Amino acid sequence: MRNRHRIVGAVAVVLISAPAAHATASGATDSDFPAVPSRSDLAPGLDRSAVPLSWGDSLTVDRTGYVTRGGTVTVYGSFRCSYDESDSSHASILVTVTQGAERHAVGAVSALCDGLRHRWVIAGNGGARYVRGPAYVDARMVRFGARGGVVPMPRTVADTEHEIKLISPVS
Numbered sequence: 001m002r003n004r005h006r007i008v009g010a011v012a013v014v015l016i017s018a019p020a021a022h023a024t025a026s027g028a029t030d031s032d033f034p035a036v037p038s039r040s041d042l043a044p045g046l047d048r049s050a051v052p053l054s055w056g057d058s059l060t061v062d063r064t065g066y067v068t069r070g071g072t073v074t075v076y077g078s079f080r081c082s083y084d085e086s087d088s089s090h091a092s093i094l095v096t097v098t099q100g101a102e103r104h105a106v107g108a109v110s111a112l113c114d115g116l117r118h119r120w121v122i123a124g125n126g127g128a129r130y131v132r133g134p135a136y137v138d139a140r141m142v143r144f145g146a147r148g149g150v151v152p153m154p155r156t157v158a159d160t161e162h163e164i165k166l167i168s169p170v171s
Contacts, residue, residue: 056082056115059093059141059158067166071129073097073106075122075137075164081113081157089113091143091157095122098136099166102128111141135166 062076081091091111096103104126112118140159144152 056080057141057157059139059160061137061139061160061162061164063162063164065097065135065137065164065166066169067130067132068169070125071131072123072125073130073135073166075106075139076119077139077160078117078119079111079141079158080115080117081111081141081143083113083115088143088145088152091141093120093122093139093141096138097126097128097130098138099128099130099133102130104128113143130166132166132168135164137162137164 058080060077060079065076066074075095075097077093079093083089089112091113092108093111094108095106097106106126107122107124109120109122111120138159138161140156142154143157144154
């Protein structure tokens with residue numbers, strides 16, 4: 001379902017930008033358009049670090065994970081969590097693995113929100129016994145922040161779903 005929303009969003013961006021691309025390809029010269037103001041004219045005194053970045057929070061899952069003979073899985077990935085002074089500088093990455101009819105939360109790991117990309121590793125079985133082969137991973141990054149209230153409330157800032165391949169580690 002999420003992938004369908006992403007596809008619809010991508011198509012919407014293409015359709016919205018198509019008229020703009022057509023307008024610039026019409027053969028008009030730069031002198032036909034008014035001058036574009038410089039960045040300093042648009043927002044004097046704007047601190048660039050205060051501008052929210054749309055690509056600030058991201059989460060990935062590696063396409064390959066490992067499974068031991070005992071059925072414990074190890075899943076890897078990376079994350080970037082943007083730093084916001086009004087929020088906590090920590091987040092949690094929660095991972096659920098599905099294989100066949102088994103779907104269990106495998107574990108969680110703390111994430112530091114400093115705006116840099118970091119690697120994460122989660123190992124566990126969540127009560128299931130996983131085997132080699134395809135599996136489905138649902139990972140989400142959750143931050144806890146007051147956001148206008150007194151009680152810190154969890155909110156998902158990034159999530160991803162992928163099919164991965166579980167393999168045995170080389171002995």
